[in-house]
Amino acid sequence: MTAVATAPTSTIAPASAANTSYPAVERAAVDASARGPVLFLFGNGILWLMLATVLGLITSIQLFSPGFLADVPFLSYGRIWPAFTNTLSFGWCSLAGLGVTIWLLARLGRVQVKFGSVIITGAVFWQVGLTYGIASILLGKTTGLEGLEIPTGSAVLMLVGYLLIALWAFLLFSFRSQTAPFISVWYLVAALFWFPWSFIMAHAAHVLPNVTGVVQNLVAAWATQNFLNIWLTSIGLATAYYLIPKVVNRPVHSYNLAAIGFWSFIIFTGLTGAVRLSGGPIPAWIVTLSIASSIVLLVQIVTVTANLVLTMGGQYHMVYHSPTIRFTFFGAIAFTVSSVVGLLASLRSVDRLVHFTQFQNGQMQLVVYSFFSMVIFGAIYYILPRLVGCEWLSSSMISLHFWGSAYGGGLVAASLLVGGLLTGSALSSPESESHFIQVMDISTLLVIARIGGWLMLGAGHLVFGLHFLLMLLRIGQPGGEPTLFAPIGEEEKH
Amino acid sequence: MNRSTYLLAGIVGSFALSAFALVLVPQWQLGSLQPQFAEDEGKVTDIYPIENRGVVHAGRAVYISEGCVYCHSQQVRDEQNGSDLDRGWGVRRTVARDYMFDSPPLLGSSRIGPDLANVGSEKWRNEPVDENAEFKPAKRDATWQLLHLYAPTTIVKDSKMPPYRYLFEKRKISGQRSVEALNVPTEEGYEIVPKPDAKALVGYLLSLDKSHPLKEVKTAKPEVAAK
Numbered sequence: 001m002t003a004v005a006t007a008p009t010s011t012i013a014p015a016s017a018a019n020t021s022y023p024a025v026e027r028a029a030v031d032a033s034a035r036g037p038v039l040f041l042f043g044n045g046i047l048w049l050m051l052a053t054v055l056g057l058i059t060s061i062q063l064f065s066p067g068f069l070a071d072v073p074f075l076s077y078g079r080i081w082p083a084f085t086n087t088l089s090f091g092w093c094s095l096a097g098l099g100v101t102i103w104l105l106a107r108l109g110r111v112q113v114k115f116g117s118v119i120i121t122g123a124v125f126w127q128v129g130l131t132y133g134i135a136s137i138l139l140g141k142t143t144g145l146e147g148l149e150i151p152t153g154s155a156v157l158m159l160v161g162y163l164l165i166a167l168w169a170f171l172l173f174s175f176r177s178q179t180a181p182f183i184s185v186w187y188l189v190a191a192l193f194w195f196p197w198s199f200i201m202a203h204a205a206h207v208l209p210n211v212t213g214v215v216q217n218l219v220a221a222w223a224t225q226n227f228l229n230i231w232l233t234s235i236g237l238a239t240a241y242y243l244i245p246k247v248v249n250r251p252v253h254s255y256n257l258a259a260i261g262f263w264s265f266i267i268f269t270g271l272t273g274a275v276r277l278s279g280g281p282i283p284a285w286i287v288t289l290s291i292a293s294s295i296v297l298l299v300q301i302v303t304v305t306a307n308l309v310l311t312m313g314g315q316y317h318m319v320y321h322s323p324t325i326r327f328t329f330f331g332a333i334a335f336t337v338s339s340v341v342g343l344l345a346s347l348r349s350v351d352r353l354v355h356f357t358q359f360q361n362g363q364m365q366l367v368v369y370s371f372f373s374m375v376i377f378g379a380i381y382y383i384l385p386r387l388v389g390c391e392w393l394s395s396s397m398i399s400l401h402f403w404g405s406a407y408g409g410g411l412v413a414a415s416l417l418v419g420g421l422l423t424g425s426a427l428s429s430p431e432s433e434s435h436f437i438q439v440m441d442i443s444t445l446l447v448i449a450r451i452g453g454w455l456m457l458g459a460g461h462l463v464f465g466l467h468f469l470l471m472l473l474r475i476g477q478p479g480g481e482p483t484l485f486a487p488i489g490e491e492e493k494h
Numbered sequence: 495m496n497r498s499t500y501l502l503a504g505i506v507g508s509f510a511l512s513a514f515a516l517v518l519v520p521q522w523q524l525g526s527l528q529p530q531f532a533e534d535e536g537k538v539t540d541i542y543p544i545e546n547r548g549v550v551h552a553g554r555a556v557y558i559s560e561g562c563v564y565c566h567s568q569q570v571r572d573e574q575n576g577s578d579l580d581r582g583w584g585v586r587r588t589v590a591r592d593y594m595f596d597s598p599p600l601l602g603s604s605r606i607g608p609d610l611a612n613v614g615s616e617k618w619r620n621e622p623v624d625e626n627a628e629f630k631p632a633k634r635d636a637t638w639q640l641l642h643l644y645a646p647t648t649i650v651k652d653s654k655m656p657p658y659r660y661l662f663e664k665r666k667i668s669g670q671r672s673v674e675a676l677n678v679p680t681e682e683g684y685e686i687v688p689k690p691d692a693k694a695l696v697g698y699l700l701s702l703d704k705s706h707p708l709k710e711v712k713t714a715k716p717e718v719a720a721k
Binding site: 186190198 | 656
């Protein structure tokens with residue numbers, strides 16, 4: 001048997017000696033117990049991804065042609081944009097991320113998911129709340145706080161749903177049959193704990209009467225940062241730390257590096273939120289603290305990157321064979337790139353140029369899409385065959401999805417980053433006499449490029465959605481051998 | 495203690511640290527802000543800022559509901575942090591006290607359009623209008639604002655702002671033409687008039703003025719700031 005074919009069924013759970021005997025029967029039972037809830041979370045997440053793609057495309061067209069759909073109140077840019085960001089973050093990212101979380105905790109803890117309907121109920125609550133929230137935004141009823149637009153009533157429903165899912169996840173953690181938790185579990189537990197508290201405090205700060213003025217903005221910025229850089233990043237890294245060793249069939253390079261990376265991450269990321277208000281009307285010490293913490297996070301960027309790259313151990317040919325590795329390793333590299341871009345943007349000298357430009361959205365696009373979503377796609381390619389009992393139908397469809405997502409997402413991010421840098425520098429130069437609108441015209445070509453990026457993303461997502469649907473209908477290759485881009489062994493001969 | 499106890503303690507501890515530093519301490523520091531009073535012989539002669547009431551309050555709700563905040567910021571940074579003062583978007587940087595009555599403050603994080611922190615200030619209202627535009631009202635007053643909402647590009651050439659025609663209605667002229675009717679071409683016998691939301695929004699925009707001096711921040715001299 002070849003390396004990749006053995007990898008998924010291999011019993012080498014990354015780097016833990018206690019985990020080496022894990023019979024296939026037991027694994028199959030765990031997968032079977034997780035099937036219902038995980039498929040439900042993935043399937044619904046993908047539906048939200050489709051909606052987010054349509055909304056993202058509309059906003060990108062509106063930035064080029066402001067009159068587009070301007071006469072339909074609920075499709076005007078000021079409402080579509082927050083609907084888009086919330087659909088993407090709370091619909092696609094959170095649901096698909098929770099699906100991966102449940103599966104990973106069950107698999108790593110060697111514990112079956114009991115009463116999976118509780119998780120499904122939780123996901124229903126979450127989505128009823130989210131649907132109501134998105135509809136409210138489109139109808140013009142929002143909190144007015146960026147990143148926290150969903151009205152409090154909807155947020156409460158979402159929270160109830162989340163608590164049901166998270167409770168079940170914590171039970172999987174508590175009843176695990178292994179005592180020493182694997183690296184992925186550290187990140188997942190951190191994510192599950194941080195998200196609700198941050199979400200609750202941010203909404204409370206808006207609702208409580210004695211939290212006045214800019215503290216609301218500060219708490220919203222903090223919660224947004226926590227959402228992106230703790231909730232999504234933790235799940236993304238947990239997934240990468242699981243999948244890369246599994247598929248390349250090597251243990252994680254260093255536990256110590258992983259520990260340094262994790263602890264620096266969890267302690268300092270939570271202090272970086274105020275960089276989003278850099279230069280704004282809040283006391284200067286808060287921003288300084290956040291900038292300093294961003295710089296310390298270089299430790300995490302370096303250790304995590306080194307650890308994942310060394311775990312690959314030079315087996316880069318795997319990205320030609322394994323869809324899981326192609327998506328996941330792309331995501332891992334995007335993690336490094338997005339983190340470095342985020343660090344640079346937090347420095348005062350850079351921030352004064354790029355603050356208020358599209359640069360920040362570009363960095364966000366890197367985190368949410370090129371890093372997190374790509375890793376999650378990799379996980380879905382890995383997990384789904386184990387749940388439905390057949391392998392993906394077509395490697396060309398996976399390939400199409402990859403190119404659409406990698407290049408489309410990259411193009412969207414690059415156009416935002418470059419556009420932000422160009423307009424930011426033009427606005428900042430003291431001798432610039434040019435009118436604001438003439439400055440904005442500099443980035444017109446990039447605005448057009450972004451529409452192209454969204455079209456590519458849309459094509460990739462359509463192919464992916466169709467492929468997922470076929471898997472749900474059990475239309476695929478017979479189970480056993482994973483669907484690869486190229487058979488293993490052939491590539492090495494070249 | 496086993497390893498997972500350390501793990502959980504560390505995670506809870508890190509959250510507590512984060513919430514303490516970025517939520518609780520700032521709230522203690524800023525939670526008791528008061529407006530600035532100027533007194534003369536025991537009488538209050540000046541209060542800043544004041545609460546949002548009436549049309550300002552209503553217009554603010556429209557601003558939030560239409561998502562203006564996604565393209566327009568309402569904050570002015572000082573020289574070290576950006577070129578806002580050079581661009582004439584204000585005479586001083588904005589500080590926490592400016593926003594103490596706003597729930598939530600509409601600070602904004604993106605500038606696809608210009609900053610609006612001082613869009614209602616006298617200086618801004620008297621600035622020259624766009625010479626290349628189709629319509630050139632003398633001042634940037636309420637009429638200018640309404641026209642700008644209805645058809646941005648007719649008044650600011652190449653504006654990237656979408657037209658907000660749905661905040662206006664086209665109605666048949668009955669008897670005399672309304673004094674509120676916009677000076678734009680439309681079908682014979684009809685006129686374009688602002689709906690209440692448009693009027694409230696313009697009222698709010700014209701109330702935006704953060705040039706009032708505050709003792710905690712230095713105000714630039716007008717000739718330095720003007721450009």
